[in-house]
Amino acid sequence: MDWLIEFPAMDTDRLTALKKTIDLGFRNFTRANGDMFETALYPVQWFMYRVEQLLTSSPWPLVILAFAVIAWLASRSPKITFGVIITLLLIGYFDMWEDTMKTIAMTVVATILAIIVGIPIGILMGRSNKIQAVLNPILDVMQTMPSFVYLIPVVMLLGIGRVPGLIAVMVYAIPPIIRLTNLGIRLVDKDVLEAADAFGSSNWQRLKNVQMPLALPTIMAGVNQTIMMALAMVVVASMIGVQGLGLPVLKAISNQYFTLGIFNGLAIVGIAIIFDRTSQAYGKRLQKHLEVVHG
Amino acid sequence: MVEQSEEIGISVRNLYKIFGPNPEAYIDAVKGGMSKTELNDKHNHVLGLKDINIDMPGGGIQVVMGLSGSGKSTLIRHINRLIDPTIGEVIVGDDDVVKMNENELREFRRHKTAMVFQKFALLPHRTVLENAVYGLEIQGLPREEQEKQARRWITRVGLDGFEDNFPNQLSGGMQQRVGLARALTNDAPILLMDEAFSALDPLIRMDMQTVLLDLQKEIRKTVVFITHDLDEALRLGDRIAILRDGEVVQQGTKQEIVLHPADEYISSFVREVNRGRVISVDMVVKPLSGEPQGMAVKSGTVLEVAAKKMTDSNTSMAHVTDASGKPVGALDIHDVISAMVTPVDHEDAAA
Ligand SMILES: Nc1ncnc2c1ncn2[C@@H]1O[C@H](COP(=O)(O)OP(=O)(O)OP(=O)(O)O)[C@@H](O)[C@H]1O
Ligand SMILES: [Mg+2]
Numbered sequence: 001m002d003w004l005i006e007f008p009a010m011d012t013d014r015l016t017a018l019k020k021t022i023d024l025g026f027r028n029f030t031r032a033n034g035d036m037f038e039t040a041l042y043p044v045q046w047f048m049y050r051v052e053q054l055l056t057s058s059p060w061p062l063v064i065l066a067f068a069v070i071a072w073l074a075s076r077s078p079k080i081t082f083g084v085i086i087t088l089l090l091i092g093y094f095d096m097w098e099d100t101m102k103t104i105a106m107t108v109v110a111t112i113l114a115i116i117v118g119i120p121i122g123i124l125m126g127r128s129n130k131i132q133a134v135l136n137p138i139l140d141v142m143q144t145m146p147s148f149v150y151l152i153p154v155v156m157l158l159g160i161g162r163v164p165g166l167i168a169v170m171v172y173a174i175p176p177i178i179r180l181t182n183l184g185i186r187l188v189d190k191d192v193l194e195a196a197d198a199f200g201s202s203n204w205q206r207l208k209n210v211q212m213p214l215a216l217p218t219i220m221a222g223v224n225q226t227i228m229m230a231l232a233m234v235v236v237a238s239m240i241g242v243q244g245l246g247l248p249v250l251k252a253i254s255n256q257y258f259t260l261g262i263f264n265g266l267a268i269v270g271i272a273i274i275f276d277r278t279s280q281a282y283g284k285r286l287q288k289h290l291e292v293v294h295g
Numbered sequence: 296m297v298e299q300s301e302e303i304g305i306s307v308r309n310l311y312k313i314f315g316p317n318p319e320a321y322i323d324a325v326k327g328g329m330s331k332t333e334l335n336d337k338h339n340h341v342l343g344l345k346d347i348n349i350d351m352p353g354g355g356i357q358v359v360m361g362l363s364g365s366g367k368s369t370l371i372r373h374i375n376r377l378i379d380p381t382i383g384e385v386i387v388g389d390d391d392v393v394k395m396n397e398n399e400l401r402e403f404r405r406h407k408t409a410m411v412f413q414k415f416a417l418l419p420h421r422t423v424l425e426n427a428v429y430g431l432e433i434q435g436l437p438r439e440e441q442e443k444q445a446r447r448w449i450t451r452v453g454l455d456g457f458e459d460n461f462p463n464q465l466s467g468g469m470q471q472r473v474g475l476a477r478a479l480t481n482d483a484p485i486l487l488m489d490e491a492f493s494a495l496d497p498l499i500r501m502d503m504q505t506v507l508l509d510l511q512k513e514i515r516k517t518v519v520f521i522t523h524d525l526d527e528a529l530r531l532g533d534r535i536a537i538l539r540d541g542e543v544v545q546q547g548t549k550q551e552i553v554l555h556p557a558d559e560y561i562s563s564f565v566r567e568v569n570r571g572r573v574i575s576v577d578m579v580v581k582p583l584s585g586e587p588q589g590m591a592v593k594s595g596t597v598l599e600v601a602a603k604k605m606t607d608s609n610t611s612m613a614h615v616t617d618a619s620g621k622p623v624g625a626l627d628i629h630d631v632i633s634a635m636v637t638p639v640d641h642e643d644a645a646a
Pocket of ligand 2: 367369489
């Protein structure tokens with residue numbers, strides 16, 4: 001009755017052979033194409049580098065001012081703006097300025113990439129049931145796959161460093177923006193779309209004038225989630241050489257530096273709250289026209 | 296503004312619409328007389344429209360009436376092909392809308408039609424002004440021109456000062472007028488109005504009806520107007536078609552409908568009508584015998600007006616004159632008054 005207790009698994013030799021074949025196949029693929037990917041990603045690398053430079057080498061009061069202005073423009077809320085200033089001051093005071101700036105740079109760039117790639121995919125998905133049927137299970141897998149697993153193919157393909165980290169973060173963080181763009185497009189009021197059609201809108205005009213603006217609040221919710229996921233992944237990506245707040249956390253784990261871990265952890269929480277509140281307030285402001293004043 | 300001299304007639308021919316996953320399969324059964332209920336109960340398809348044939352002359356107002364669910368909105372959506380028919384033709388001018396390809400259809404919608412929606416269907420993220428310019432914006436007119444036209448119509452529908460409000464800041468009636476301004480700004484020869492005035496209070500409604508009638512005097516558009524309200528139908532309609540369960544039960548001029556309702560369904564509509572305002576003296580005129588007597592009443596005058604004129608001048612006899620002023624018949628006040636007060640049933644009309 002052994003087979004009841006112990007699962008009759010594939011025999012070990014064959015399993016090893018299978019894994020080897022796949023690994024070998026992927027390794028050959030990366031050898032053949034790794035350079036090409038790296039070249040293709042050169043603009044991304046450049047952009048990433050510039051953003052990081054800008055944040056780390058500008059005078060800190062200027063950086064804080066810039067963040068405060070952005071927070072104000074997005075939220076129009078004094079509370080959120082003050083929160084941003086205080087959080088950044090505290091982070092600086094506890095000597096985590098540079099790491100924080102690196103993390104913010106990575107998060108921002110990864111989010112921008114996710115938006116650039118994710119929104120068009122979401123739009124395609126929103127317009128075609130077939131594409132939705134194909135992409136939905138893929139997104140499900142992406143969202144449940146443990147975040148560490150993303151690191152493996154990226155490292156094999158691109159090695160260790162900032163750009164592979166960035167790609168891993170972006171891929172990990174992209175599902176919400178795709179999903180919510182799709183949802184937003186699908187939730188657009190059919191009557192309004194019909195009116196746009198009745199006046200002879202082209203596909204592009206109906207996307208630009210009706211679908212995108214009406215889906216925007218939903219898309220913003222996706223952007224918010226994407227930012228949060230990117231921030232979580234930036235920490236994990238420190239394992240493959242991404243600098244920033246994740247690295248001290250990693251060090252703290254291996255050396256049992258409790259306070260170091262807590263401080264850096266709190267700094268991550270701080271910027272997470274900043275991003276979250278600001279982007280949510282912006283999303284709310286986008287829905288202003290939906291408020292019924294009377295009638 | 297482009298001068299609109301073209302009057303485009305619309306002719307709907309043998310139009311059937313069945314809603315459901317496989318409408319073609321049931322078209323023969325429906326043609327063979329399967330009822331809406333049977334199609335729905337046995338086959339889970341909805342019979343939207345059945346064998347519709349309506350000729351709408353260019354430059355006139357065609358009213359479509361019917362109870363809720365009778366297929367009015369479905370019918371009007373076929374004219375700009377927001378709904379594709381199961382079979383049938385929709386000839387607008389010289390072209391069959393059903394056969395147009397995507398590009399032709401888009402051009403047709405941009406330049407030939409404008410539509411007012413039953414549920415307003417305004418763009419909620421755009422202000423009143425931005426909504427009103429939508430049609431012209433799509434056509435790619437210069438912004439200045441768009442706004443000039445839009446402001447004119449916004450004023451005309453009584454929304455001055457609300458240009459920068461969002462639709463949700465307006466009452467239902469005001470939103471409906473935004474929809475109206477949007478359609479009128481488009482300045483198309485065909486105006487499709489799906490219960491365009493139904494959310495308005497009686498005074499504004501009268502005012503908007505006047506706007507439409509005035510507009511018709513200046514530039515004759517071909518208007519398809521849907522309404523629940525018989526008084527509105529009679530005030531606006533040159534021709535009226537009455538729908539029931541997706542079929543046309545009667546169509547004709549308003550006088551034909553009021554004087555000869557085709558069945559009990561229509562006479563129940565018509566019974567409450569103020570006949571004095573609908574029926575013209577031509578319906579009760581008698582042949583001239585000898586010299587024309589009394590005052591002259593123009594052909595086409597409604598009974599109410601004729602009765603008022605005759606009683607004011609204390610005459611019991613008058614004569615009807617044609618457009619050139621030539622007497623064509625005699626008019627007796629008794630006939631005028633009895634035609635105004637006698638309710639017509641379809642049995643009486645037939646008799
Ligand atoms: N997309 C659809 N799918 C299935 N049935 C439909 C669809 N659109 C309309 N119908 C059906 O067609 C019939 C006519 O609907 P329509 O909206 O044209 O009525 P209406 O005369 O405009 O009514 P109302 O006065 O309430 O606006 C109804 O029975 C409706 O249920
Ligand atoms: Mg309707």
